[in-house]
Amino acid sequence: MTTAISASGLVKTFGRTRALDGLDLTVEEGEVLGFLGPNGAGKSTTIRVLLGLIRADSGTATLLGGDPWRDRVALHKRLAYVPGDVTLWRNLSGGEVIDLLGGLHGGVNAARRADLLERFELDPTKKGGQYSKGNRQKVALIAALASDVELLVFDEPTSGLDPLMEDVFRQCVAEERERGRTILLSSHILSEVEALCDRVDIIRAGKTVETGTLSELRHLTRTTVEAELSGPAPRIEALPGVHDLKADGTKIHCQVDTDHLDGLLKALTAIGVRTLVSRPPTLEELFLRHYEPEGAER
Amino acid sequence: MKGFGTGSSDPELKTATGAQSQAPKVMTGRKGSGRAGSDDGLRTLMKLAARRDRVMLPIWIYALLATVGSTAYSLKKLYPAQADRDQLATSIASNPSLRALYGPLYDTHSLGALTAWRVLGFGGLLIGIMVMLLVTRHTRAEEESGRLELLGSGAVGRNAPLTAALTIACTACFAIGLLAAVVMIVLGQGWAGALAFGGCLFSVGVAIAGAQAVAVQLTETGRGANGIGALILGVAYLLRTVGDAAGSSGGAGWVAWLSPFGWIERVHPWAGNRWWVVVLPLAAGAVAAAVGYRLQSARDLGSGLLPQRPGPPAAGPGLRGVFGGVIGLGRRLQQPALFGWMAGLLAFGVVMGTLAKGIDQLLQENKQVEDIITRYGGVQGLTDSYLATSVSFLGMAAAFYAVQAVLRLRSEETSGRAEPVLAASTGRLAWAGSHLIYPAVGSLLVMACAGLGVGIGAGAVLGDFWGWVGRMLRAGLVTTPALWIVAAVGVALFGLLPKWTAAAYGVLGVVVFIAYLGPAINASQWVLDLTPFTHIPKIPGGVFHWTPLVWMTAVAALLSGLGLDGVRRRDLLP
Numbered sequence: 001m002t003t004a005i006s007a008s009g010l011v012k013t014f015g016r017t018r019a020l021d022g023l024d025l026t027v028e029e030g031e032v033l034g035f036l037g038p039n040g041a042g043k044s045t046t047i048r049v050l051l052g053l054i055r056a057d058s059g060t061a062t063l064l065g066g067d068p069w070r071d072r073v074a075l076h077k078r079l080a081y082v083p084g085d086v087t088l089w090r091n092l093s094g095g096e097v098i099d100l101l102g103g104l105h106g107g108v109n110a111a112r113r114a115d116l117l118e119r120f121e122l123d124p125t126k127k128g129g130q131y132s133k134g135n136r137q138k139v140a141l142i143a144a145l146a147s148d149v150e151l152l153v154f155d156e157p158t159s160g161l162d163p164l165m166e167d168v169f170r171q172c173v174a175e176e177r178e179r180g181r182t183i184l185l186s187s188h189i190l191s192e193v194e195a196l197c198d199r200v201d202i203i204r205a206g207k208t209v210e211t212g213t214l215s216e217l218r219h220l221t222r223t224t225v226e227a228e229l230s231g232p233a234p235r236i237e238a239l240p241g242v243h244d245l246k247a248d249g250t251k252i253h254c255q256v257d258t259d260h261l262d263g264l265l266k267a268l269t270a271i272g273v274r275t276l277v278s279r280p281p282t283l284e285e286l287f288l289r290h291y292e293p294e295g296a297e298r
Numbered sequence: 299m300k301g302f303g304t305g306s307s308d309p310e311l312k313t314a315t316g317a318q319s320q321a322p323k324v325m326t327g328r329k330g331s332g333r334a335g336s337d338d339g340l341r342t343l344m345k346l347a348a349r350r351d352r353v354m355l356p357i358w359i360y361a362l363l364a365t366v367g368s369t370a371y372s373l374k375k376l377y378p379a380q381a382d383r384d385q386l387a388t389s390i391a392s393n394p395s396l397r398a399l400y401g402p403l404y405d406t407h408s409l410g411a412l413t414a415w416r417v418l419g420f421g422g423l424l425i426g427i428m429v430m431l432l433v434t435r436h437t438r439a440e441e442e443s444g445r446l447e448l449l450g451s452g453a454v455g456r457n458a459p460l461t462a463a464l465t466i467a468c469t470a471c472f473a474i475g476l477l478a479a480v481v482m483i484v485l486g487q488g489w490a491g492a493l494a495f496g497g498c499l500f501s502v503g504v505a506i507a508g509a510q511a512v513a514v515q516l517t518e519t520g521r522g523a524n525g526i527g528a529l530i531l532g533v534a535y536l537l538r539t540v541g542d543a544a545g546s547s548g549g550a551g552w553v554a555w556l557s558p559f560g561w562i563e564r565v566h567p568w569a570g571n572r573w574w575v576v577v578l579p580l581a582a583g584a585v586a587a588a589v590g591y592r593l594q595s596a597r598d599l600g601s602g603l604l605p606q607r608p609g610p611p612a613a614g615p616g617l618r619g620v621f622g623g624v625i626g627l628g629r630r631l632q633q634p635a636l637f638g639w640m641a642g643l644l645a646f647g648v649v650m651g652t653l654a655k656g657i658d659q660l661l662q663e664n665k666q667v668e669d670i671i672t673r674y675g676g677v678q679g680l681t682d683s684y685l686a687t688s689v690s691f692l693g694m695a696a697a698f699y700a701v702q703a704v705l706r707l708r709s710e711e712t713s714g715r716a717e718p719v720l721a722a723s724t725g726r727l728a729w730a731g732s733h734l735i736y737p738a739v740g741s742l743l744v745m746a747c748a749g750l751g752v753g754i755g756a757g758a759v760l761g762d763f764w765g766w767v768g769r770m771l772r773a774g775l776v777t778t779p780a781l782w783i784v785a786a787v788g789v790a791l792f793g794l795l796p797k798w799t800a801a802a803y804g805v806l807g808v809v810v811f812i813a814y815l816g817p818a819i820n821a822s823q824w825v826l827d828l829t830p831f832t833h834i835p836k837i838p839g840g841v842f843h844w845t846p847l848v849w850m851t852a853v854a855a856l857l858s859g860l861g862l863d864g865v866r867r868r869d870l871l872p
Contacts, residue, residue, distance in 0.1 A: 051721045054869035076723040083721075087714045090519055092630060093609025096617055103613070103623040104722030125608035129442075129518050140718065153721075 003062070004029045004151055004182040005050060010059035012045055012206075019045040020056065021206035027184055029150075032177050034197030035186040036287060042206040043186040044084065047155050050184075051081060064151060077106045080144035084156035084186075086136040088128030094139045095124030101143035113146040119168050133160035145172055152176060152183045158192065170195060190283045202287065214283065221281045221289065222255040225264065230272030239263055250274075339455055343462035347436045351466065358428045359474055361807070362499075365421055366478045369815065370413040370485050377412065390415075391545075395684035398543035398653045399691070405569030410487035414495050414567040420814060422559045423535055425474065425499060426506040429467045430527035433510040436463035439520030441599065460514075460594060464507050464587060471503025491568030494576070498562035501579035505558040506531070508583030511590030518602040525638065532642055534559055536649060543653045558582065624724045628732030631710075632703060636740045639699045643692050643748040650688040651755020651770070654681050682839030685756055686773060690831055692748035693777035694810045699744055700781040701806050703737040704788035708799040711871055726866045730789075734858070737785040742778050749774020773837035779850035780830035784809055786857035793864025796871075 005027040012020040020042045027033045037043050048054045050063055052072030061068050066075050080101075088097055102108030117124060120138045131139065137160045144152055158166045166189075173183060173196050187193050193200060200217065202210040210217060222243065229250045236252065237245050241260025246253045256264045261278075268276070377383045383406035390396050390403040401419040405411040437459050479496030483489055506527075513526040534557040541554020542563070554560030558579045565575045597603055617626040707730060710716040719729055753770030757763035788802035795801075812821065813831035826832045833846040 048870070053717065053720060053871075073723050073725045076721060081718065081721040083714065083717055085714060086718075089627075089631065089715060091609075091634075092617075092627075093611065095611040096609060096613040099613030100617045100623050100627060101718055101722060103618045104719065104724055106723065124611040127609050143718075 002029045002065075003027070005061075005063055005184065007046070007050065007061040008059060010046065010049060010061060011057045012042075012049060012054065013057055019206055020049070020059075022059070023203060023206055024208045024211075025201055026211075027182060029182050030177075030180050031198040032173065032183040032185060032196050034193035034200040035184060035203070036188075036190075036193060036200055037186075037203040041203050043203065044155055045206075046203070047081075047153060047184070047186060051076070051079075051153065076104075078149055079151040079153060080105045080147045080149045081153040082137075082140045082144045082155065082157045084159055086133075086140040088131065088136050088139060090127060090129040092128055093125050094122060094128070094131060094135070097128065097139050098124065098143045098146065101140070102147045105144070105147040105149055107148055108143075108146045109148055113142065116142045116146055116172070119172070120165060134162060134165065137161055138165065141169065141172075145176065150182060152181055154184065155186045156188060157185070158187070158189060166192070190287060194283045200283070210286070217286055218258065218280050221258060221286055223258050223261055223281065224253075224255050224279045225261075226253050226277040227251070227268055228274040228276075229268065230274060233268070233271050236264070236267060239267055340458045340461055340465075343436075343458050344465060347462050347466050350435075351432070355432075355466075355470055359470060359477070361811075362421060362424060362428075362474050363477050363481060365424070365811070365815065366413065366417055367481050367485075369416050370409055370482065372821075373412045373416060374409050380406070383407075383412065386412075393680070394543040394545060394655075395653055395680075397545060398539045398650065399684075399687065401538070401542050401563050402545070404566050408487060408491070408568045409485065410482055410491045410495065410568035411566075413482065413487075414491075414498070414569075415563075418495075418498055418563050419538065419559060421499065422502045422562055423531065425471060425503045426531050426534075426558075429471065429503045429506045430510050430513075430524060430531065432467045432470065433463045433507055434514055434520050434523045434527065436466065437511075438514035438517070438523040442519050457591060457594065460511060460590065464511060467507040467510075468500075468504055471500045471507070474503070475500030488568060490571050494565050494571040494573065495567035497573075497576045498565050498567060501576050501583070502558050502562045504583035505561075505579035505586070506583070508586030508590065511587045512593065515590055515593040515597065516603050522602070525635070529642070532646065533557075536646060538563070539653075540649055621728070624719065624728055624732045627719065628735070631706060632733060632736040632740070635699065635703065636736055636743065639696065639740075639744045640747040643696060643744055644751040646695075647688070647692055647748045647751020647753075647770075648755040649751075650692070651685070651752040651757070651766075652759050654685055654756045655759035679839060681756075681760070683836070685752060685770065686836040686839055688752050689749055689770065689773045689777060689837075690813070690834065692752070692774075693745060693780060693831065693834070694813055696741065696744045696748060696777075697781045697784045697806055697810065700737040700741045700785035701788050701802050703740060704734065704785050704792065705799060705802060707733050707792055708796065711796070714871075717870065720870060727862060730862060730865050734789065737788075738782070741781040741785065742775060745774040745778045745781065746771060747774070749777075769838045776837055776842075776847065777831075777834050779847050779854065780834050782854035783830045783850055783857070786854035786861070789861035790857040790864075791861070793861030793868065796868065 003026060005025060007023060007025040010020045010023040010025075011018070023042060023046055025033075025035070025046060035043055035046075045054070049056045050061060050068050052068045052075070055069050064075055064078055068075065088094070092100070098113065099108055102113070120142060122135060122138045122142065126135075128136070137157065141157060144154075158169055161169060170192065173185070176183060177196075183196075185193065185197060194214065197214075199211070199213050201208060229252065232250060233247065233252055236242060236247075236254070239260070240263060241257035242264060243255045243257075244253075254264075258280075377386060387403050387406045390400070401415060403412070403415040440459065475496035475498075477496075478499055479489075479492040482492040482495060509530050510523070510527050513530065514520075514523040516526055517523050537553050537557035538559040541551055541557070541560050544551040544553070554563070561575055561578045564572065566572050593603060613626075615622070616629065617623055707716075710719075710733075716729065720726065749771040750767060752774070753767035754763075756770060757766035760766060784802070784806050787805050788799065791802055792799045809829040809831070812825060813829040815821075816826045816829070816832075830850055833850060835842045835846065
């Protein structure tokens with residue numbers, strides 16, 4: 001597997017704001033990477049650096065084997081991009097914009113264009129000023145999805161889409177993954193990322209704080225365990241890696257670091273287990289763990 | 299994106315919301331606002347508007363007052379004796395072309411009357427432009443950006459934005475009128491005339507504000523509303539030009555009575571003070587504003603009254619392909635304005651050209667006039683100088699087109715529309731170039747049309763049709779390097795100091811101000827040399843030199859090159 005995008009130590013400041021503060025990011029060819037972070041974490045800034053729209057102050061970045069700033073024109077023929085907030089030209093129809101942007105990315109596949117128009121239920125004859133936010137988003141999505149490119153870059157692409165259209169978008173991304181295209185998906189919608197992405201990269205305040213496959217990330221966090229035991233459980237609290245224990249007679253509810261799950265289960269079975277529910281952390285819990293302000297973690 | 303305007307808008311909104319609770323109380327006594335509460339939140343919006351204009355508006359007001367003051371001062375030095383003034387009056391009275399350019403002179407016995415003559419035409423137009431931009435900025439442009447929707451979801455009534463915009467515009471004009479009157483009283487002119495003069499400046503602003511209240515209802519974009527506003531200003535100014543040229547002695551003189559710019563000249567400050575004429579622009583403004591309110595209540599937020607037809611479902615060949623796409627996009631965005639300006643300046647040029655006719659009749663009229671004309675270089679000299687000045691004036695208007703066409707790049711960038719284009723395989727230079735061929739080549743075309751128009755008009759009334767068409771076409775083309783320089787300043791700012799791109803309008807204002815008023819107020823040569831229009835060879839009549847044209851083109855190319863290099867190197871929307 002080759003690397004489609006690799007960035008390390010990216011720094012970008014705007015005045016006194018440090019938007020990127022040593023960010024690292026890797027996207028392998030053919031994978032879908034979920035790019036997560038709270039508002040203002042630097043997701044869009046990273047994407048704009050990778051697209052050569054702005055230049056990083058320091059750090060290195062490679063995009064499809066080239067330099068995103070120096071080789072931008074050549075590289076952009078091989079990728080398509082959908083911004084989070086799409087503005088259209090008022091005197092151009094949606095259909096014209098799709099062909100224009102698709103053409104600038106190296107050509108629109110006519111069959112796929114027609115198919116996407118139908119699936120996204122978009123009227124291509126409306127002029128730019130008449131589309132709602134969701135429909136403007138669809139125009140940009142269709143232009144990107146109908147282009148023949150290796151890499152798709154989406155910056156919060158479903159903001160403004162209704163749930164039905166979100167679903168269409170998911171299907172489309174799944175199909176593109178089947179085709180072997182590489183996708184960088186910056187998103188807020190965790191279920192979307194969970195359903196679509198092979199790996200996730202979580203950033204905060206311009207830094208990568210967690211990266212890996214979902215199962216790898218889960219491994220690093222806590223599992224919730226609820227159990228009803230045969231007898232009281234006196235010494236569980238003292239076990240390594242156990243947190244937030246709530247004991248109510250023979251019932252216990254706690255969280256355990258996933259590395260220490262084994263130890264907890266051994267202790268519980270020694271007492272005797274009547275019922276047991278264990279739940280892996282959701283992406284939301286993973287996410288929230290990194291969103292909490294500094295010091296409040298763990 | 300970061301820090302773009304957010305720092306300043308936060309306190310704005312805070313002060314704004316603070317006032318919200320009081321707003322309905324303020325407006326309850328108001329009559330004729332239609333539905334109850336349709337003006338709610340007015341005070342909030344006024345505070346917001348006043349804050350947004352806290353730099354621009356004082357500059358406008360200061361510039362207009364400086365125009366009044368400096369004009370009065372220099373007229374005093376230029377025409378110290380009554381004999382000089384009488385001579386001036388004779389040449390104005392006998393020369394329709396001079397009246398077309400500067401308006402009629404009614405009385406020469408006071409500095410006030412001279413100042414009013416010199417200021418009202420051009421100053422009225424400047425106030426009109428200020429008011430047009432102001433009203434659009436706070437109504438249609440806000441609506442287009444969606445910010446009005448944000449405010450509209452708060453306790454803001456439907457009519458409040460328009461009322462706020464009109465109030466701000468009229469208050470600004472009132473301030474200009476009042477302060478201009480004070481300036482003239484300080485200069486020792488009669489207070490009645492000063493008040494009439496101030497009333498002229500105020501009332502012309504009110505008339506244009508009303509007209510713009512209608513214009514902003516028609517289109518969906520602020521750009522479109524300003525286009526319609528510019529058309530209204532252009533037609534009104536043309537009517538004044540034609541009417542003044544024809545003079546009061548019958549003929550087409552009455553058409554000046556169709557224009558607010560004509561009305562304010564006919565108030566005759568310090569020359570009879572016909573107060574009742576001031577009522578005309580005020581009433582016209584009120585009626586137009588009422589129409590604007592009526593149209594506004596008949597439409598949805600965000601929509602215009604002019605119909606939007608559906609577009610083609612797919613792009614034509616002009617918008618396809620890697621290279622063709624970006625060129626085609628530039629054409630779609632720039633071409634309408636170019637065609638509009640070409641048609642407008644052609645029409646204006648024809649009218650200015652036909653006004654050259656009056657000059658050869660003057661000789662038969664009286665001996666005194668003949669003397670003046672001989673001093674100007676004979677009938678031929680006077681005609682030539684009038685036609686050259688006409689083309690130069692049209693060139694100053696066309697420079698506005700050139701700057702506007704350059705600044706489209708910046709609005710594409712700030713609106714985010716440039717981003718998907720530049721994230722595609724479009725180079726920065728190709729993108730910038732697809733727009734900049736318009737100020738570059740378009741300026742030539744616009745000036746060719748202006749020259750052709752003047753030539754056609756002059757040829758039709760003077761004979762030697764093709765000779766005049768050829769000469770004036772050349773005069774138009776020769777003026778283009780002046781436009782290029784002003785446009786190139788815009789390119790340089792866009793590339794090197796993008797946040798200051800709009801300052802190109804300021805540069806244009808200074809250049810036009812010096813070129814238009816400089817010679818009349820006897821400015822020193824080094825001041826006149828600051829504007830490129832001074833260096834354009836005068837055609838017809840003057841001596842033609844290639845040198846200044848080559849110099850100016852080289853400077854424009856250098857500035858553009860620096861700007862384009864900046865565009866290539868800099869961050870998009872820093």
